[in-house]
Each structure stands twice: as structure tokens, then as C-alpha cells.
Amino acid sequence: MASPKTIRWGILATGAISVTFTKDLLVDPITRGVSNIKHTVVAAASSSSKIRAESFLRECDCDASAAAYGSYEELVRDPNIDIVYIATPHSHHYQNAMLALEAGKNILCEKAFTINAEQAKKLVAKAKEKNVLLMEAVWTRYFPLSVYVRETIQNGVIGPVSRVIADNSVPMDPTVNFADGKHRMVNPDLGGGALLDLGIYSLTWIFQTAYHTQEPGLRQPPEVLAAVKKYRGSAADETTTVLLNFPRPESAGGDIHAIATTSFSLAGPDSSIPPVRIQGTKGEIQVFGAAPRPSHTKLILADGTIEEKAWPQPGPGKGSNWFNGYLHWAHAEGEGQGMFWEADEAASAVLEGRKEGKYLGWEETITIMEVMDEIRRQGDLKYPDKIETTEYPTAL
Ligand SMILES: NC(=O)c1ccc[n+]([C@@H]2O[C@H](COP(=O)([O-])OP(=O)(O)OC[C@H]3O[C@@H](n4cnc5c(N)ncnc54)[C@H](OP(=O)(O)O)[C@@H]3O)[C@@H](O)[C@H]2O)c1
Structure with a gap:
């Protein structure tokens, strides 16, 4: 057997999700049955200080030889990095991704990809020019659970998808947690609001089941009708509800309806209710657990068949004394967050010379950004010019 190829990562920003991602990244890929790739973190950068980058590297148990930088500019100049992982607030993705692309780096960039579709298009054009991965x-798209759901649809098991209902609402108690308005969830300067942060997952489930499962030539962008409720009269949305209609030829089953909902201000969801339902003429698939990190599926067919599946998270396992999670949500000992599958895909893409994600390419990312633009237009959700601009560089 050929020895695994090592991909060298540079981590741009040291916030909460960078910690979660980096810990997952360093889990031995064998624990999830991957034997051809290894990941290593060779550098991290903080915009605030080199000391912050050093403490991040220690916290994530990175190799002692990893470089710590006190600026993103230094990180993207590091010739030892194969892929830069960008995890700043969405307001900063465009500027940070452009910085890394100009330096010729491959990029894995957090969601929401950019603030608007124009920024996404400019990044894609730059990635093409530089011939790098963007x-x-x-991460949810790369879960084995998601692969199973898409394959079940594509194998015709539930008939043509006719309707998808997807919710990603997280109770965040905003009046307590975001009282000063500075948190990135509500701060317009940081692209705050439920839609870009949480609603992207509702749209992800709708797109990956109603859009991505169609033949590329048949896929058409949806019509969009949105209701947007602002957070305390601010520029950020707290609850957004969207009705989508995906045109599809009659011969393939006709139009597909979808409802995407998102909120950060509602009470906690009931775990017995699936946040995602994909309904066809012959049956439906229900997805349980949080929409971004689902854990169970239930296939219910019109002929009475019921097939339930659990999709446990791999990792070093019980007894490893290893813990991961996001912010205060710690998982059971040895259980990963599930971000390693997207990292494996980014690594495979680089090794195979591919420039786009296998299950979410440029065209689909841009189409989803266009849908979010339209939702924001209908809901009068505007961000400051400095984060909507495609001017690079712009100081933020
Ligand atoms: N995939 C997922 O499951 C997931 C989960 C949560 C968040 N996210 C995405 O990841 C991104 C970051 O989220 P997070 O929860 O990690 O946020 P966070 O904890 O606030 O961290 C963001 C980091 O960005 C850097 N940064 C640079 N300029 C900043 C500015 N003006 N204000 C604040 N931070 C700034 C800071 O790191 P330095 O000081 O080191 O530069 C900061 O620690 C967001 O786009 C979010 O949507 C994804």
C-alpha cells in the first residue's frame, strides 16, 4: 500500500471554529477509514498578535515546529503551506480569501462564503487565474450521512423530490448574549444575522437534495419569496423564512417546492422532530440532529418500509482523553465534530489537481449566494458598503 500523502495546512484566524476545525484536522484519518491522506498544521496566524497564534497552536496540540504569525499577510507568504483555512467573520472572507489567492494559495473558506454573490464571482475568477483550489x-455536504441522502435520492428510492423543508434555528438568547450588539451574530459590520450564519444550512439541505441531485444541465436557480424579521430594528435578521420554487421539467417530476427557515431567537428545538424532510412521490427521508451536524436518518416509503440509520461521529474514541466541540458544546470523549471530511476532500482535491469541492462547486456556491442576495433584497437587509464591496484591498 502506498504511504499517505501529507497536506500542510495554514490556519487563518484563531477564533472558536478554527480551534474545532484544527482539532478535527489532527485526528488520525484512519479512524474514519482514510488511509491515503495525512494532515498537518504548519502555521497559524492571528490578526491580533503572534502570542495569540502561539497559544492557539498549543491549545490545538499542533506540532512544536508550526510557525506562529501576528498577521495574515505573513501567513499567506509562508511557502510551506498547501491549503489555507479561512475562519474570520463572513464580513472578512472576501478580503482574506483575495489576500490568500493573490499569494497563490489553495483555500478552504468558511461559510457564509462571502457577503454577496459578486464577491464570490470575483474570488472564483481569481482562483481560475491563479489555478488554485477555492x-x-x-462541512455538512461531506458527511457520509449527506452522501447517503443524495445517493438515495439519485437512485430514485423516494421518487422525484417534490418538496424539501429545512430548518436551522439555534436558541442563542440574544438579549442576554448579544446585548452590546458587538457579537458577530448581530453586528452588521461583521455580516451579522441568522441568514448568513445559520440559514445557509437550511439552504444547504435544500440545495443538496433538490438542486445538486439533478443532472447539471437540468439545474435551474429557484424563484424566491422571503420574510425577514430584523433583530431589534438593527440591520441583522433574527428570523428569516423563505419559500423557494425550483423549476424542473415535467418529465423529471415538475417543479420542486422548498421552505427554508432560520432563527437565533426561538426556544430550543425538540430533538424528536426532524429539522430536514425531503419528500418525494414514493417516500421521504427525515434527517435528525442539528441540520449542520446531523446524526440520524429515517427513510419512510409509501409501501410501509421504514429504515432508520445512525451516523456516529468517528474520532479517537472512548478512553482517548480527547475532546472536541464548538464553544460550550463538548462532545463525548473521542468523538469528532465532523469537519475532517471536508478537510479530506480539500486535501484530495489538491492532490488530484481539482480546483473545486466535489459536492459543492463554484456554480452552486454562487447560485446560493445569489439566493441569499435576493432574500436580503426582499427583506431590506443591507450591510455597510465596506463589507459589500468587491474593491480589494479594503481596510475593515
Ligand atoms: N463550519 C462551522 O460549523 C462553523 C461554525 C461556526 C462558525 N463558522 C464560521 O466561521 C467564521 C468564524 O466564526 P467563529 O465562530 O470562529 O468566530 P469567532 O470565534 O468570533 O472568531 C473569528 C476570528 O476571526 C478573527 N478576526 C479578524 N478580524 C476580526 C474582527 N474584526 N472581528 C472579529 N474577529 C476577527 C479573529 O481571530 P484572530 O484574532 O486570530 O485574527 C477571531 O478570533 C464565520 O464565518 C462563521 O460563519 C463556521
């Missing part, structure tokens, strides 16, 4: 880090 991939949106929608």
Missing part, C-alpha cells in the same frame, strides 16, 4: 467549507 472551496466553500460547508
